[in-house]
Amino acid sequence: MPVLSFAPLLQGDYLTWLLEGLRLSLLLTGLTLLTALPLAVFIALLRLSPWRAFRVIGESYVEAVRCVPLLVHMLFWYFGVPELLPAGIKEQVYASNIEVFSAWAALTLYTAAYMSEDIRSGVRAVPAAQLDAAMALGFSYLAGMRVVVLPQALRITLPPLLSQTLNLWKNTSIATVIGAAELMTQAQRVESATFRGFETFAIVTVAYLSVSLVLTGLAQWARHAVSPQEARR
Template sequence: MFDLLARAWPLLDAAIPVTILLGLSAFILGSSLGMLIALARLSAIAPLRWLGFAYVSVFRGTPLLVQLLLVYFGLPRYGIALDPIPASIVALTLFSAAYLSENFRAGIAAVDSGQWEAARSLGMGYWRAMRRVILPQGLRIAVPPVGSRLIALMKDTSLASTITVVEMTRVAEEVGATTFRYMEMFLIVGILYWLINQTLTLIQSAVEMRLSRHFR
């Protein structure tokens, strides 16, 4: 296996940063969009709630692979042609935003209603209370599921190989095809995914511990 790793390493050395770029970019952008969707679903304005619900329903109810193919192969029909990496980031962002919005919404909803009352008693309006009181507590509650979503998203980047993005899974397919050592090659890539996700798990645990100490 080590000889195969040495043979594949020049390709993997370029593919690993692509995998991490896809995952982190989609997570950051998806978190921003997901927060907006979460706030829309919690809004007192009915059309915003319906729009947020429709978004979550569509993107959670359809496969990520189909969404990737629609963005990469479907949008050019309407004059929007994206390269493989931007197309992957767009699809992963839209997909992750639906799940992250539910994580954020659950965290905000879990904040005790007394916090709202306390904020209003201090003369805070809705948005000021949300920004200074509710969101900090809601985000702390949402850290575990949000961290899990990042780890899941990092694994979802493997689907980008279907639209020719040269990330780790694509390298495994190419090297496996030339050496016929598919089992070993995919095992190597599986270990690399595991190492990346274990690192993210440790970072998540550190963030949770820090937030727990801060809010004691």
């Protein structure tokens, strides 16, 4: 029976590789949040628009994105989109860090589709009379949404948005299929170099679990902060 030892993986190059992978996974999560959340708000507003054409655009986006696996999105942005570029630009794109940018684009569009549904539900939870009152005071539809409705909706939506952030954190692992040097890719690199599969993926499991527990705790805190009466039950 092989002797288990974590010590070789917690020093030198192997530890550096794992930490670099963890850093990139966290970076992808943070960058995607910065771009997906504004896009999700925009898509939610399209779906709630009084104009049917905008509603159709929003609904089409959400259905088109959610009905395609994230793996396909990743491969599309890595293999498909660059092929549409002129030859010179395509060579420059492939010479740069295209794996990270492709993963970022795919995660942004995918996450925004799910977040937009949560935000739409939050907007609908705000009494419609508040928007009517804002428009009666002279606000336009968009201004009333921005000043009166959205701040309340985002507060209501904070717990499910944190849950979507947890999904986003776990979804970064799929970027390994396009060679992005995130945590799973670096774990495979360490395992290939050391042949210590159990120890390597045990460490990776702890890393994913630790960040996931932090996000879960934030979601629980947000739920209690938003609904204190429910928290006392």
